[in-house]
Amino acid sequence: MYDLLAKLATLDEAGGLAKERSVLLLWFLRNVVGLDDLDAYEFICDGDDDNGVDALYLEPASGEDAPETLVIYQSKYTEAPTNVGVTSMTGLISAAAHFTTVESLEALLSGRVEDKLRHLIQRFDLVRKLRAGAYTEGRLRVRIALITSGVLNGSAKRLVASTNATQRPGYFTVHDLNRLGPLAQAVATPAITTADIEAPCSADERIVLGTAPNRVVMASVRAIDIVQWDGIDNRTLFELNVRREVRRNRVRDQLDGAIRRQHEHKDFLAFHNGMTVVCDELVLEEDRLVAKKPSVVNGAQSTIAFARADADAELTNELRVFVKFVEVAGRPQLAKEISWRSNTQSAVNARNLVALRGPQQKLVSDFAVNFPTITYETRPDATLSAAAGKVISNDDAAQLLCAVYNEQPWLAVKRLALFESENHAMIFNESITAAHVVLVDAIKQVVESEKARVPQAYRKSWQLTRMVLIYMVGQVLRSDEKLRRLLLDPATATADLVALAASLRQPSRIAAATLKQRYDQRARDSQVDEFNVDFKRQDVLLELRSRARDNFSLAATLED
CATH class of the missing domain: 3.40.1350 (Trna Endonuclease; Chain: A, domain 1)
Known part of the structure; x- marks a missing residue:
């Protein structure tokens, strides 16, 4: 190990x-x-x-x-x-x-x-x-x-x-x-390695459907019994769960808060959606059931939250949840399908909620009329993988617009936060058109093509570094009267994408050179370069903006 x-x-x-x-x-x-x-x-x-x-x-x-x-x-x-x-x-x-x-x-x-x-x-x-x-x-x-x-x-x-x-x-x-x-x-290498798990419950606290070896049993189980199950601590109990443990988010915080309100434990069974466990075999006894070779395929977050609460002595005997146990002996494909289908209800996020609202639908129509070869994706859509032409997702667009037009790369890196009410209204304001989205996407493409000019160390966190470069390119464009027209009149700028890419080449190289300056200076001064943190700090990004503008001005002077 x-x-x-x-x-x-x-x-x-x-x-x-x-x-x-x-x-x-x-x-x-x-x-x-x-x-x-x-x-x-x-x-x-x-x-x-x-x-x-x-x-x-x-x-x-x-x-x-x-x-x-x-x-x-x-x-x-x-x-x-x-x-x-x-x-x-x-x-x-x-x-x-x-x-x-x-x-x-x-x-x-x-x-x-x-x-x-x-x-x-x-x-x-x-x-x-x-x-x-x-x-x-x-x-x-x-x-x-x-x-x-x-x-x-x-x-x-x-x-x-x-x-x-x-x-x-x-x-x-x-x-x-x-x-x-x-x-x-x-x-x-995921594999089921957990020991059998036990769920104390009487016959009148469970419903049995079907016949062995493929029964479905719905049981009311106490959380204090669930936390005793093998494989929670090392997460092996969730080997067949397609999501495993999610990162910390608002839903997880709300779940933790609900579990710690002990006066609500008696009603927890009523408002919790329940859990699903697949296993090779179920042994049903008068006062308990035993699941052999089990895996929690839905409810990992609840199970882990119960374990966190138990570590803080917050659980009570009253807190119960419904657990659906499914026997899948000899049917491995069934086990996989239960895992997939019980997890298809991906959490609704802020991006999903705005998909059908006016600003997003306006852009969909604008793309259809003015950029028919580009599909503007407002929410995850598996059918787009086979679609002809280019796809620009609105969460990519939100980040790019925020970095270039709103000039806030420190906010742009917070992908889902961009669709929260105030941020969405700021980024997708009424002046934003499909041409604006195509323009910032073109900046991203040119920055990608110049990636080799960026110090190798910074490329290890490329998504973050790329956002900084895109921001600096936007700032260079703003500093030059001729280039500023690209931002002010994106419809004209995007009419010829080849010419647009050529116009963006030098600003992109200036941005890459600016980051190389930073890297070289830190190396000469023997300073630790915590770029992963610094590239999200407003003061650092504003300093890089100023340096990029100065470098562009110097380059223009030398050309003259």
Whole structure:
């Protein structure tokens, strides 16, 4: 298992991180915590002056009255699956004390501290919150987490248990090789490896349909029994689930909040949609059922949410959900189809909700009249894969328009947020036509063609870097009277796409050269280049904009 983990958590996948322990932590934040691939970089602060904090993350409150939780991470990427003892934990336990009082946190900040850690403390506004009594009054909680490729020895396990007993359940969590290894295995090569699961329920709490070996049983199951099922912790229980665990979003936060409102547990059965479990065989007894070789194909998010609540001692006996158990012995294709069909109800997002509204339908009609060879896609549509001609999706268009016309690349990277009410109205305003969309798409195509001019390090996070380049091209166009006409009159500009691409070539190369300047300067000054974070910061992007404009002006002067 160690070899597999080492293969997955590598420097090649780290996008610029230099330290092995940071690489392991980045892999964890992406694959276990579920942070966006790019966002995960922002929370890693590992360095010589990190004071025992390798990453810092503020979990938002999961309900109206729930507290925020500051998670302090430490990572130990061992050279082999060696034992991890108490000495590897004392520093992490001590580090937590810095974040419980304003005096201790200010004392930390007064000394030598990694710039990244200092930035995160400021970003989370921790000094103000502590001064306002957020920790003492319970509005802010702290927990610690050790991520290691080693294996805890007995003394270390006892220290974790005693720390949680002194603080609270779930205060100190450890992911060692025994937990990370199976998770890495599940990500790499999915297979059902879980033990049989048990669901205590009487005969009058379940309905049985069909005959063995392909029965369907609907049962009312307590959440406190579900969390005992094998394979939740390492996610192997969800091997046949087409979505596995979703990244943190509004729906997940609402689910967490609902579970923690204990007064609603008696009604949870009424408003929860239920779960689906496929298995090879069901054993029905008077007071329980047993599922052999099980997999939760629908309801992974609920199962994981129950486990999170159980770790915080928030579950009660009253919280029940309906679970549909389906026997699929000898019918592997049936198991796959149940998984696919029970998950086709993809969550409705903001993009879906605006698809039939006026601004989007106006663009659909505009494309049909003025750009008949281009299909403007307002929502996912599988039939478009066989359609002739070019397809431009409206979520691509939203990002490009936001970066070029709204001049907000720091917002443009937040793809789905662009369709929220105020942002959608700003981006797809009444002046936007199909020609505007075609123009910004042409900028993207030219930027893609100049990719080789961008430093290799920046290409590792190409979607982010590309958005920065597109923004800079737009800014160069604005700085030149002749080129500005392309933005002001996109209908004329897009009448000849070949000529348009030629006009965009030099601005694209200027943008690429500007990023190379940044990269070379950082290398000469021996500075860590945290471009994954910087390229989403407004101040950094405005500085790059100014430099790109200056470079373009200089190039024009030299040509003259």
